[in-house]
Amino acid sequence: MASAQEIQQIASLLESSLNPATAKQAESTLKLNEGQSGFAILLLHVVATSSLPQISRLAGALFFKNFIRRKWTDENRNYLIPVEDAKAVKKEIIGLMITLPTSLQVQLGESVSIIADSDFPDRWPELIDDLVFRLSSTDVVSNNGVLQVAHSIFKRWRPLYRSDALFSEIKLVLDKFCIPFMSLFQQTDALISQNQNNKDALLPLFHSMQLIFKVYFDLNCQDIPEFFEDNIALLMGLVHKYLSYTNPLLITEDEDESGPLEESKASICELIQLYSQRYDDVFRDLLPSFVETTWNLLTTTGPEPKYDVLISKALGFLTAICKSPERAKMFGSEDILKQVVEKIVLPNMSLRPSDEELFEDDPIEYTRRDLEGSDSDTRRRAATDFLRELKERFESLVTEVVMSYVQHYLQQYNANPTENWRSKDTAVYLFSSVAVKGTVTASGVSATNLLLDVVGFFSQNVAPDLISGNIQSILKVDAIKFIHTFRNQLTKQQLAETFPVLSSMFLSPDYVVFTYAAITIERILSMKNSIQKTQMQFDKNDIAPIAEDLLINLFRLIEKGQTPEKLAENEFLMRCCMRVIITAKESIVGYSDAILPHLVGIITETSKNPSNPKFTHYTFESLSAVIRFAAPSKPSGSFDSVLIPVFLEILGQDVTEFIPYVFQLLAQLLDVAPRDASFPSALAPLVRPLLAPSLWETKGNVPALTHLLESMLSRNPEIFVTEGLIEPVLGVFQKLLSSRLNDHFGIELLEYVLYYIPIEHLQKYTRQIAMLILQRLQTSRTEKLVVRVAHLVYFLSAVTDPAKNLGPNFSIGLVDQAQAGIFGEVFTAFVVPATSKLHSSAEKKVAVIGLARILFDAPGFLQSNPTKWQIGLSGLVNAIKSDSLVGVFESTDPMDDLSLDRGDEDVVFSASFSKLATVSVSVIDPAPEIASDISSLKKFTGSMIQKSMSGGLKLPQNAPQEIQDALHEFVAMA
Incomplete structure (x- = not known):
């Protein structure tokens, strides 16, 4: 049992880790403690100690989650912590978790999910029995803890591919959990009825309901269990009851934050969407009542932001219904479609005061929510998706109905542009919604509605807003976004003509305006040639005349940030920098000395507190591209003298999030240097530390470290001989070879060792x-x-x-x-x-x-x-x-096939490796005299x-x- 003194010591370290001034030292001390027996249990006890400050307990829960993620097992499922500690964690964590406040439960729930992913069911067979045992007929808080744990475990199934092992695990759970789950569902329903006038009792009960609906989805996500099919009338009867449930006591005063009732209904909409898409044969008879209730919900729910997720999920359900031609017929008359547009689409597509406030007060969040392809639950996107799905089924009818509203709103705007600018915004959104055919992807719109003249609408109604100096900012954003959405429908010449206009937006004081301009330029430059699919639409000759000005303006906007966090806030600006540099290629040589200090300064400043993984990735990608295209044409060592001190400082400061990038760029510097260039003296002292086994423990380091070591071998093999480093480098080879994850890196490294030593x-x-x-x-x-x-x-x-x-x-x-x-x-x-x-x-x-x-x-x-x-x-x-x-x-240009659009939307700070696509990996040619x-x-x-x-x-x-x-x-x- 951990002593009170030990708990207090760890809690103090955790609290210090939250203070930037003491974070590094505290984190180092905590990591030193990680190897000690009992450390995992000690962390759990910190989280469980109610007398500690909430901030210390939350820090403990977060550290425990990350500790479990890093240290629970290796790739072969061998425990990385003492076996007795692993057993103790599994024995204590469930009982502890169900007693904690919700904020701590969520963090520990993710830990349970990681442990279950490794150990359940074969090494944790008692888990479900333990959960069922802890369900109570009276203790709602305890039940919520059990449900939170259950959801943490079962939600792992949602994205998985079907397999015998998966279904075996699900069956084991269903056999033990179904009956208690249904009893809890009925019991919670009865308690809600008994306490309908008791707000204090209703709030935790509706938290139970929300978790019940999530677990319901989890248990049904792969296939409908026989139990649920047999009891569908009873279970779906309860689900329907709470989709239409109202109680004034549960209406929150806060207009922005959703309450337990809205969250429960949103979870129900996800559940019935699953059933409508996957289990039509058993859900068909129940579907009409759910559609009617959802319609009523959509037409009676207010515009407040707290209902946004609910409305999005409800519209998602109706959109799923429309994917079936047979079911979509219920919307297939002109009268019904007019009702759909008036009562559902327009209320949820029109600009609200809260949207305008977000535009002004949190413009980066507005941009992220508004951007096509974002996963944010916004009313506008959900209404657009619903309308597009209807248009796929009834193209001419929907187009005719919607265009009558588009013309109506345009007339309103033209009658009084100053007062009625919101009507123009609605008109452009409506038009875009029905003009697109299919889905909008990262590559833009591939086809449009042939009943509409997209380019004509742009020329007449949208293009003037681009150049007008006296227009509401949101309308300017709409105009830029129209180019972004329909860029594939414009010719190369038309797109080229937009560059000066878009680049002028970088001088705008409106954050969303210049951000959308950057997004649109980046997407235009990423377009492939419509005929030669392997080539880019725009090359260095197209971008060279304006590239330097674009970059300087982008850096000016980025560097307005006064703190590391504000500097790294807008990843869209840095992504645009990256794309401009990659497109400009060798043409940047003339001004590379001007842009290099900007990138170095940004990296130096953001290293003080890395906060935005995407921004970081695009920054290093940009710097890598500058090295690749400019360094070979510069005097030997000129880039080394600027960059190596910065990189060594980052390594010395142990900026974990940046280290894999630094390793990649150090290798890049070595690889692009002339073969007769001397090895940078500043790197010689780094060779021995790079061979330390502890450095290779972090998964994210391995690919980059391997590349760096290979580059060092190719440039300075003598140092491995003279410094006695042959056995250490072979030790790295052996360590890599023993890992199923990294064995191929070991053989790759061996090639360099055998060739150069x-x-x-x-x-x-x-x-x-x-x-x-x-x-x-x-x-x-x-x-x-x-x-x-x-x-x-x-x-x-x-x-x-x-x-x-x-x-x-x-x-x-x-x-x-x-x-x-x-x-x-x-x-x-x-x-x-x-x-x-x-x-x-x-x-x-x-x-x-x-x-x-x-x-x-x-x-x-x-x-x-x-x-x-x-x-x-x-x-x-x-x-x-x-x-x-x-x-x-x-013959193809390797830069034309950069994988910049594969996965970089999912860049996060984690133990995984984020490869820089612009790093040129040189390979040894064993027979250079023979042509390839x-x-x-x-x-x-x-x-x-x-x-x-x-x-x-x-x-x-x-x-x-x-x-x-x-x-x-x-x-x-x-």
């Missing part, structure tokens, strides 16, 4: 290296490992520099050191089958050259393995002849065959005819 310094280690790799292949191989081992064998075999003492005989001998003659088995079982999984042009080149040299430049292999040799021969011909090989050698094109590889293979034939090799006569024909073709080309 003279082989005489490695001889005493090669047998152990080979044994480690074979053991891993035999006991715990992953596909990535097998592919990387194949690449290693081919790479070592393909090296043509005689000074390296590598080549096919070395790679065969390396493997055979582990066990005499084992290479042939490895070659046919792993190496040749993995050849087709080597995809890039560099990998394909290595595979063809390496395989050809094993077959035709290592005569001992043919003599001892004639059957395996023929398997390799077929693999070589297939590799050269495959369509994939032809495709990878087609299909013809050259055929000629090389032919020359190898000729050489071996002159040495007495006879081509096999029993090979399939297509193999023989291919070999003769290669020889003829040599």
